[in-house]
Amino acid sequence: MxxxxxxxxxxxxxxxxxxxxxxxxxxxxxxxxxxxxxxxxxxxxxxDENTLSLLTNKKELKKNRKRKINKIKKQLNFNDNNDKKQENNSIFYIISNNEQDYQLNENELTNNKCVLCFVNSKNHRALIFSPRLCRISLLGLFNLEQISGPSASIHGFNLQLLKSYPIFNLSSQSLMSIETSSSSIKSSLNENQIRSFFDNYHVQLPLPEIYIECIQKLAKSHHGLSVFFVEQLQTTWIESMKEFSHSSLSNEWLFNNNNNNVNNNNDDDDEQIQNTNGFKQLWSGMGAFKDNYHRSINYSSEIHSVTNEIVSRLSTKTSNDPLVVFVCGAKDSGKSTYLRYLINKCISQTNSVPKVTFLDCDIGQSEFTPSGSISLINNITEPLFGPSASHLKKPLKSFYFGNIKVDNDKIYNYLNYVKLLYDYIQDDQHDLLLINTMGWGSDTGLIIMKELIDLIKPNILLQLRSSSPHFRHIMPDINHQWLLNAPISDIYRQINEIPLNFSCNKYDYNLLLTPVRHHIHGKSNLTRQACLWSYFCQLEIKHLILKPLIDYVNYIQIFSFEKIGIGLLHRQIQPKYLLQVLNGSIIALCKVRHDMLYHTTSSYPALVDERANVECVGFGLIRSIDMNRRQIHVLIPDNSLPKTIINALIKGYDDCPDEFYFMSIDRWRGRMPPYVTGIINSNI
Incomplete structure (x- = not known):
């Protein structure tokens, strides 16, 4: 069978x-x-009992998912009636790629100014859908790209579609917000468009059957949405500071939210953080504020009006003479932040990109160079979205003053350098000249302020003052009445044949109150150190972490004693000890007139006359001094500097990071590396 x-x-x-x-x-x-x-x-x-259990769990998950979908549907009720005036404040709602992170809040989802942020925390990417007239406050380092919708701006600069911008929203800086604008053009988003955003930018879309409808309703309610792509940004100087700097102040300067360290290396702290200010971490070192006005820069209508007037005068200027804007104010009044805002407005909101020149007279916190220099910077065409360390530039011409303050006996040297730079650009064609000044509002600082105004003769003088009632730095009103009775430098005027009673009074004076800012003790020192980190990170082009400086042998230039001069500014020391002081120090690479170099002995480098005008072309680190061969070995990060133009190595005041010396301590088997005699506990 x-x-x-x-x-x-x-x-x-x-x-x-x-x-x-x-x-x-x-x-x-x-x-x-x-x-x-x-x-x-x-x-x-x-x-198998496990198989039965698994099938039961899957069925329960399906039930929970269906229950969650119904709950979201009930909560996503956007009001289509826009007749009622909406609040300016918006709420930031985060949808993570981890299903366990869905936390629904009916008050947030039904808010007409709801901003939706879809986060993929694994690859550090996010898509943001924002209605018009909203502010988005993100904390951290990220690349920002607007991919659709009405135009938006950040810190005064109008974003171009499909162009990526690096943003440095550090804890120590005033927070820059993304601001969406209004538009009369109505638009909508179909399902294919929404799906393409997530597919093209590799961001996972959870619950597509719900959130696609959510996005479409939000777009319909506001006649269109602005869509942004945010991606993690990594730079060598930031990553190196995090790697080698272990002080609490340094970490607070980089990433900290109200003394709660956002960027903690512990795995337990990588989970999303939410505090009383509505801050939530998107990924390590990156977060957002649900209250989008928290700590963000929100200038007053008066500041907006004055800034728009400057942009208008720049656009309608008919003469070849530049528009000269002089910005002053006490320390921590917001000069640097406002100058970046003004530059961003001018280069993005004028008919054509203007030729902007920047005369930086702030030796304590220089904007485009390491501190201690008085510099002239031109060809500023890119927006500024961060602290000085994020946009260092090679100056057109620079003089090395070598200190972060001006003593009484050095007033002439300081003013002379400013005059040389101002005279240098008189024959150049430029549309806008911006003057950045020190925040010194008393004694010698006021003498310098008076002489700078009389020298430069600005068209507009902007004085910034904090609106905080507890602001401790003061400066008198720099108006026409003050200028008539202000103290002067007799020596400077006599040498330059300036009448003692001369006073410039033809400028437009504006006193502007800036928002209350978040202050960190020791911020100025950390800002100067960050500039040195950024400058020396030019050495590393392949990796994100700077190696110990002793490893960059290809960047060492050798100067013989016969062809180089050495100097020490603002301190007196016997010449025979000068090489010992310079060894292992950060120095300015300078060029001076040959008649300002004099030899004391044939076996020693020439000394720089203290009367010399010290023109700075860059910075370096003296790696070693060979007394037998009579050579100085200098580590120079900028390879483009021709060695032939450098004839002087000069040491001034510098905030050299201690980490520059301790980076190679493991190479010495626990012993102190060269130039280090001991370790100081900075916490004491």
Whole structure:
């Protein structure tokens, strides 16, 4: 008798239907229904308990998902009636790629100014859908790209579509917000567009059947949405500071939210953080404020009006003479932040990109160079979205003053350098000249302020003052009345043949109150150190972490004693000890007139006359001094500097990071590296 063909048996149970693969009837004619039924019961009992449990869990997950979908549908009720005036404040709602992170809040989702942020925390990317007239406050380092919708701006600069911008929103800086604008053009988003955003930028879209409808309703309610792509930004100087700097102040300067360290290396702290200010971490070192006005820069209508007037005068300027804007104010009044805002407005909101020149007279916190220099910077065409360390530039011309303050006996040297730079650009064609000044509002600082105004003769003088009632730095009103009775430098005026009673009073004076800012003790020192980190990170082009400086042998230039001069500014020391002081120090690479170099002995480098005008072309680190071969080995990060133009190595005041010396401590098997005599506990 032929064997019967195998017949698949389907078993139906309370947890679903199953194909019983192991059931093989021997002979079809001898198989009774009772035996088949008994066999099936036994096989069901032998089913793996884990399989049953798994199937049950899947069914429960489906029920929970369906329940969650229904809950979201009930909460996503956007009001289509826009007749009612909406609040300016908006709420930032974060949807993570981790399903466990869905936290629904009916008040947030039903808010007409709801900003939706879809985050993929694994690859550090996010898509943001924002209605018009909203502010988005993000904290951290990120690349920002607007991919659709009405135009938006950040810190005064109008974003171009599909162009990526690096943003440095550090804890120590005033927070820059993304601001979406209004538009009369109505637009909508279809399902294919929304899906393409997520597919093209590799951001996972959770619950597409819900959130696509959510985005479409939000777009319909506001006649369009602005869509942004945010991606993690990594730079060598930031990563190196995090790697080697272990002080709490340094970490607070980089990433900190109200003394809660956002960027903590512990795995336990990588989970999303939410505090009383509504801050939530998107990924390590990156977060957002749900209250989008928290700590962000929000200039007053008066500041907006004055800034727009400057942009208008620049656009309608008909003469070849530049528009000269002089910015002053006490320390921590917001000069640097406002100057970046003004530059961003001018280069993005004028008919054509103007030729902007920047005369930086702030030796304590220079904007485009390491501190201690008075510099002239031109060809500023890119927006500024961060602290000075994020946009260092090679100056057109620079003089090295070598200190962060001006002593009484050095007033002439300081003013002379400013005059040389101002005279240098008189024949150049430029549209806007911006003057950055020190925040010194008393004694010598006021003498310098008076002489700078009389020298430069600005068209507009902007004085910034903090609106905080507890602001401790003061400066008198630098108006026309003050200028008539202000103190002067007799020596400077006599040497330059300036009448003692001369006073410039033809400028437009504006006193502007800036928002209250978040202050960090020791911020100025850390800002100067960050500039040195950024400058020396030019050495590393392949990796994100700077190696110990002793490893960059290809960047060492050798100067013989016969062809180089050395100097020390603002301190007196016997010449025979000068090489020991310079060894292992950061120095300015300078060029001076040859008649300002004099030799004391043939076996020693020339000394720089203290009357010399010290023109700075860059910075370096003296790696070693070979007394036998009479050579100085200098580590120079900028490879483009021709060695032939450098004839002087000068040391001034510098905030050299201690980490520059301790980076190679493991190479010395626990012993102190060169130039280090001990370790000082900075916490004491």
């Amino acid at each position: 032929k064997k019967s063909k195998e017949i698949p048996v389907i078993v139906e149970t309370t947890v679903g239907k199953f194909l019983l693969r192991d059931f093989r009837p021997p002979i079809q004619l001898r198989t009774s229904p009772r035996k088949i039924k008994t066999k099936i019961k036994k096989d069901i009992k032998r089913l």
